[in-house]
Amino acid sequence: MISQNSRESSVEILRLNSVVDMINIDFDDETLTGTHSSDPLRHAFSRKKSAHAGMAGAPVPFPDIQRTVTEALSIRAPENKNRCLYIHIPFCRVRCTYCNFFQNASSQQLVDSYFAALLQELEWKASFAWSQSAPFQAVYIGGGTPSDLSPQQIRQLAQHIKRLYPLAPDCEITLEGRLNRFDNEKFEHALEGGINRFSFGVQSFDTTVRKAARRLDSRDYLLARISALTGYNAAPIVLDLLYGLPMQTLDIWHDDLRDYLASGADGVDLYQLIEMPGIPLEKKVAQGKLPPAGSTQLKATMYETGSIFMARHHQKKLSINHWASTNRERSLYNSLAKTSADVLPVGAGAGGHLAGLQLMQFRKLEDYMQAIGNRQFPMGMIFRETPAAGIFAEIKSGMDQGVLSRLRLDEAAGRDLFARLMPLFQVWQENGLVSIEGDYLTLTLAGQFWAVNLAQGMIDVMSSGARPQHAPGGMKVPVSG
Ligand SMILES: C[S@@+](CC[C@H](N)C(=O)[O-])C[C@H]1O[C@@H](n2cnc3c(N)ncnc32)[C@H](O)[C@@H]1O
């Protein structure tokens, strides 16, 4: 007699086979293949497809959400799978003109009542078998601006997490935010609580560019704060820089890179500015109050400049857009979140995935607070992951590292997927985006700049076989971080 488990795994294999068998490459579609040109970095595609590659699964009907999540959290997690905790603080004092992530303007009362609900949610979710059954490798407190919490709240939040969840001994616990008002008292409270990594959005050091983006501090203030925090010699201090902001010329970008190096920070992310519809920048440009953001070609040149700069200054490359200057920086959460590692979401607007489900928590504060008050999961939408979610995660994490391995891709697919995709890889190679070396597909500098398009392209050519029944075509679910 065939057991339930083996029946389920046979069905899984059949579904994966259909994903691989139904690969459909349209070689006339230049949004997939890229354009053949002498300058692929600047001209292979017209624009970046989206911030992240992805594909949604089948939505779980709203009345079934509570039961589905309860069941998922009531079983033990597989011990050999990496997992992370993501906690969202959806408040900012001021909205930056370029930002996609802004949710709520902060007011003390609102933040305090949200904070109380968040502690409750953490405590409740920790009580499930899934949460207690295996160690967490990374915790990320993101936003919004978690660094705007009070010193006591930051310490209490970290202590709460450490007390309630089984964290691996080397668990990375990151606090995200900005340097504005992040004084020594806050830093010391965070360290006391157990935060062991700090990620600050700087975006640009240039005071004029910063003012145009509604950033709050001057270059001198930022450099003084970074110097004070690295002076503790206690935890990695990592910075985000954006390229393509209005008024950020190539010379200013070069100064930004030099300022990062001189600041003594332990690492840096270089992010390309993505202009999502509805950001304040759009209106300001239309009204003539701000010059437009950098063109795709300028952004490509900025990426090239950044990449060359990092290599010249012997910065350690951790991914296609993240570098470390010291061994202290590991960037564990950022790399794990792009693999098939589970992510337990906590807080309004947090996203995650676990036990084959993609989870998106309520963004509206009232909905979130009401659900927590009623001891309900604060989730408006959840999706069952597509059968190919493991393959897609392997593609995304490979592209993020700048290299796809035949062994790993075929292992995720249970089939010869690397060989099946080879015709597409060959066109990309002719177009200067990748180089095929034995069992590895390595991204060229141009390929690294266009990595999200390449990842999305691979996902799209498999999608007719991967799309589950009743899935909303092309809808994406963001995963936090
Ligand atoms: C969610 S934000 C939180 C950071 C923090 N609140 C701050 O003010 O720096 C994390 C990072 O997302 C990046 N980001 C925000 N808007 C972006 C956009 N439109 N395109 C690309 N990256 C963006 C920024 O580099 C930012 O540091």
Ligand code: SF4
């Ligand atoms: S960049 Fe940070 S502070 Fe600015 S709006 Fe976005 S999340 Fe808020």
